[in-house]
Amino acid sequence: MDRMLLSSFYKLHSSVPSSYVQPPERRPGNSILAVGKLVPVIDLGGHDGADIISNVLKASQDYGFFQVMNHGVCKELVDATMNIFKEEKIKESSKDTSCKMYTSSGRSTKDVADYFRNYLTGLAGWAQYEIENHLVSDVGRDIKALSHFFMLIPPIIPRNPPYYWTPQSCFPEVVGKYTQELRKLALQILELLCEGLGLNPEYFCGGYSDNPVLLSHYYPPCPEPSLTLGTSMHKDPNLLTILLQEVGINALQVFKDGEWITVEPIPNTFVVNIGIMLQIISNGRLIAAKHRVITNSISARHSVAYFVNPTKESLIEPAEPLTSLTSPPVFRSMTFGELWGNFLIKGSQFEEELHIHEGSVGQALLLSISLPFSSMTVSHVVAVHGSHQKLETGITSKATSISIQLDHTLFSITFYFPVQSIFHVTANNGFGQQDKIIIGVGDICLFP
C-alpha cells in the first residue's frame, strides 16, 4: 500500500485499508451535518467600507471562516493556477514511476506520492499524540496527495529545492504571479481586520506575513467516503489561510456549534480562514475554527491553499492595544519558530498549552514597588501591564524574562504568569539584592 500510485489504487481496490479508517466518532458518516447553513460570503468590492470591515470582523469572530467575492484577483490567473496543479498531478499520477514532487513530509527527498497520502497526521509529534490518545485507529491517515511550496515573495525563491515543483514552462510565471496577488489580498483582509479590531492597519505588514507557503491538495475519489477523511479535523496553525477550492464538489466542512457546516464552493470566490496565530494576536477575539475535508467516490478534487506565515523570529502574542487590565492576555507569547516547532512535536495538544488559564489571569501577580529600587528582573513572564509611563517604552517586548530599569519613583505593575509556574523576582535597591521565588499563581508580592 505504501508505494501505491495514485492512478492504480482506485481501479484495484473497493474498500479503504484499515489504517485509513477514522475512529467512529471522527467518521463523516457518523457526524451531524448542518442543513442549509453557510459560512458568510463577503463582497470585497462593495462601496461601503465600514460595512465590509464589520462583516469581515463578525465572520472572523463567529465562524473563523468566510468566503470573499470581488476580491480583485483576475479569474484567468486563478484558473490557470488551478489548472497547472491539476494537470501536473494527473500527469504525474499516471506515470509508472514514483512522483517525487509529491512530498508531504518535507523531510525526505525519497518521499513519493501514495494514493493515500498522509499530511496532518503524518507529522511526527502530531501522529504520535493522536495515536497515544487513541484519536485515530492505527494511523488514521488522510486520503490525499499534496505538494508544498515555500516561497519568498518577491522574488520567488524555492526555499527547499528538493521539494520544488519540477519546473514547467509556465509554472514560475503563473504560480509566482498568483502568490503575489494572494499576498496582496491577504494583506488587504488583514488590514480590514486591523481596522475592525482597532489595530494599526499596517500591523501585519512585514515580519508577520513574510513567510508564505502555498500548498496544493489532490483528493482522489475514495471507495468508502463515510469511513475516512481527505484532511483530518484540524485548525490551521498559521495567521490566515486563503483557499481556492474546485467548484462543483462539496468537501470542506467547518465545525460550529456542534455541527459541520459545508463550505460550498462558489465560482470566483476564495475561502478565508483565521489561523491559531491570529487568534492569539487578537487575544481570542477572532477564532481559528476546526475544519476537515471529506471525500467522495466519484470525483477527484483539487484545492490550493495560501498560508500567511510569519518569519521565525516574529513574536506571536496578544497585540498590546487589545490587552488591558480588564482584558488581560489570554495567550502567552512565543516566537513563531518556537510555536511552530512545538506544534510539530506536540500537535494539536499544544494549543491548550498556549492558553493562560482564567484563574491565572484573574489572580495575576501584582508587584508594587514603593522604594527606590534601581532595577528588577522577573522570569517566566507572560505579559506585563502597568501604570507607570516607562512601561509604554521600556517593556514592550514580551520576553519570558524581563529586566526593568527603574527610576526611583513609585511604581506599580502587574505581571501575568502561566498557571503553576515558578517565577523569580529580583529587585535591586542599589545596596543589595532582594530575591523572591514564588511558586504558583495568585501570590501577591510586595516590595519591600
Ligand SMILES: O=C(O)CCC(=O)C(=O)O
Ligand atoms: O483542501 C481543502 O479544502 C482544505 C485544506 C486545509 O484545510 C489545509 O490545507 O489546511
Ligand SMILES: [Fe+2]
Ligand atoms: Fe486547514
